[in-house]
Amino acid sequence: MSEPLILYEYAPSGNCYKIRLTAALLGLPLARRHYDIMRGETRTPDFLAHVNANGRIPVLQIGERFLPESNAACFWLATGSALIPDDxxxxxxxxxxxxxxxxxxxxxxxxxxxxxxxxxxxxxxxxxxxxxxxxxxxxxxxxxxxxxxxxxxxxxxxxxxxxxxxxxxxxxxxxxxxxxxxxxxxxxxxxxxxxxxxxxxxxxxx
Amino acid sequence: MSEPLILYEYAPSGNCYKIRLTAALLGLPLARRHYDIMRGETRTPDFLAHVNANGRIPVLQIGERFLPESNAACFWLATGSALIPDDxxxxxxxxxxxxxxxxxxxxxxxxxxxxxxxxxxxxxxxxxxxxxxxxxxxxxxxxxxxxxxxxxxxxxxxxxxxxxxxxxxxxxxxxxxxxxxxxxxxxxxxxxxxxxxxxxxxxxxx
CATH class of the missing domain: 1.20.1050.10 (Glutathione S-transferase Yfyf (Class Pi); Chain A, domain 2)
Known part of the structure; x- marks a missing residue:
């Protein structure tokens, strides 16, 4: 795992927690950036242009690329692990x-x-x-x-x-x-x- | 592909059509069973017990097993095809x-x-x-x-x-x-x- 992983999140969100829990179970280090959704911090022009045009957290940054949608981010993290069945x-x-x-x-x-x-x-x-x-x-x-x-x-x-x-x-x-x-x-x-x-x-x- | 595939569906539903379209693009034969959701035909005790406890179509039957959720059924069908990226x-x-x-x-x-x-x-x-x-x-x-x-x-x-x-x-x-x-x-x-x-x-x- 060479690419740094950054989670854009609002910590109490269960959708964000899914990603932290998946990473923790797999022993993957995750940097975290906090956005207060109660104050609209994911709807700013900068967030919409650079992180997620959908204006939502969580987003997982993988190297230079951004992956929205909690379950898709979990899928990326768990690819190749026992958390995704081979069958x-x-x-x-x-x-x-x-x-x-x-x-x-x-x-x-x-x-x-x-x-x-x-x-x-x-x-x-x-x-x-x-x-x-x-x-x-x-x-x-x-x-x-x-x-x-x-x-x-x-x-x-x-x-x-x-x-x-x-x-x-x-x-x-x-x-x-x-x-x-x-x-x-x-x-x-x-x-x-x-x-x-x-x-x-x-x-x-x- | 040896297991017979049966789609439990309400034909005008886009969620059901996704599965038919995926199968058609891949050249996979699909048997179809019609349920009229306007008449509650997916909420009968028999449907709930044997097809989908969630009372919804579509469901893809693969041999003896049942797979609800349209996007999951498309994923099963397209596994190993170019419709799912390797990257x-x-x-x-x-x-x-x-x-x-x-x-x-x-x-x-x-x-x-x-x-x-x-x-x-x-x-x-x-x-x-x-x-x-x-x-x-x-x-x-x-x-x-x-x-x-x-x-x-x-x-x-x-x-x-x-x-x-x-x-x-x-x-x-x-x-x-x-x-x-x-x-x-x-x-x-x-x-x-x-x-x-x-x-x-x-x-x-x-």
Missing amino acids: RFDRADMLRWMFWEQYNHEPNIATLRFWLAFVGEAALTDAQRGQIAGKRAAGEAALDLMAAELDRRDWLVGATPSLADICLFAYTHVADAGGFDLGGWPAILRWIDRVKALPGYIPITD | RFDRADMLRWMFWEQYNHEPNIATLRFWLAFVGEAALTDAQRGQIAGKRAAGEAALDLMAAELDRRDWLVGATPSLADICLFAYTHVADAGGFDLGGWPAILRWIDRVKALPGYIPITD
């Missing part, structure tokens, strides 16, 4: 969970955490407030789906941890901040303990 | 566009097409109607981002078409049905023509 079906199935995370899990579980624990319910727009009940139900359905799978197996894909586990762990283990009581999904709590026991594990607060 | 950065960058598609593009551009051209504006809930303006703005921003890239290059990743192009083509080329006038993004129109000229191309109506 053709299992690799696609890992990506299945990662796409599902971005479509069915993150927009509900992460968004409610952001709205309720970071923005604050009183500061939400009417359009946001009107979506809370739908996101609550969809987030609970996402946790049900994960729990049904984790009731049968230790890890989401194959017999060992993969990026599917790391990427879903990020927002699942802090879902209580969005009002989800994980006590209702004991299979998820046991899986969280397994992830936390992985060699190299770091918490989201690191 | 480590380019492969992750392709996934970047595919994750971006599911997070920033599909929930806005595909959802407005579904709401306006399939459900009908009069049948929307108040919560849905309250999201139209936000999804319109976010969809336009997504098209702006694609157009800025396609103004500089023929394909989204590297010098040849990849799954990033196929997966983004699916809902972009029918965005007019959701009220987006692509005439405002000429670089996207030229890229649509390039995709349509690929050997093996099939339209969404096939």
Whole structure:
């Protein structure tokens, strides 16, 4: 690994934490640059022109190149490691969970955490407030789906941890901040303990 | 390729079309089973138990196994083909566009097409109607981002078409049905023509 790696991030974001956790599990050093999304620091002309035209963190800088999207950055970091299965079906199935995370899990579980624990319910727009009940139900359905799978197996894909586990762990283990009581999904709590026991594990607060 | 491939789909869905288009470009035969999502046919106990616990199409059946999530199914199909770059950065960058598609593009551009051209504006809930303006703005921003890239290059990743192009083509080329006038993004129109000229191309109506 010769190219320096720099993570452009807002540290409490689960999407940023995924990348730090993947790098930590793989023993890869990562420099970090903080941007305060609450103050619009990823929407400045400089950020849009040089880091990410989409105005979002995280972005992983690899040498001179920039890679947005948390799950893509994890994929780059883990290429060639045991966190990405060699088997053709299992690799696609890992990506299945990662796409599902971005479509069915993150927009509900992460968004409610952001709205309720970071923005604050009183500061939400009417359009946001009107979506809370739908996101609550969809987030609970996402946790049900994960729990049904984790009731049968230790890890989401194959017999060992993969990026599917790391990427879903990020927002699942802090879902209580969005009002989800994980006590209702004991299979998820046991899986969280397994992830936390992985060699190299770091918490989201690191 | 010895295992039979079966696509569980609702044919007008762009997510289902992605898989058909990928298979067509690669010359892979695909059996098809139709489910009418307007009549709830993917939420039956049988579908949830045997095809996809998430109650959604598309699902790709590969032999005895089931793979949900359109972009994961495309990845499985294209494994080992030129539609997935060999280069480590380019492969992750392709996934970047595919994750971006599911997070920033599909929930806005595909959802407005579904709401306006399939459900009908009069049948929307108040919560849905309250999201139209936000999804319109976010969809336009997504098209702006694609157009800025396609103004500089023929394909989204590297010098040849990849799954990033196929997966983004699916809902972009029918965005007019959701009220987006692509005439405002000429670089996207030229890229649509390039995709349509690929050997093996099939339209969404096939």
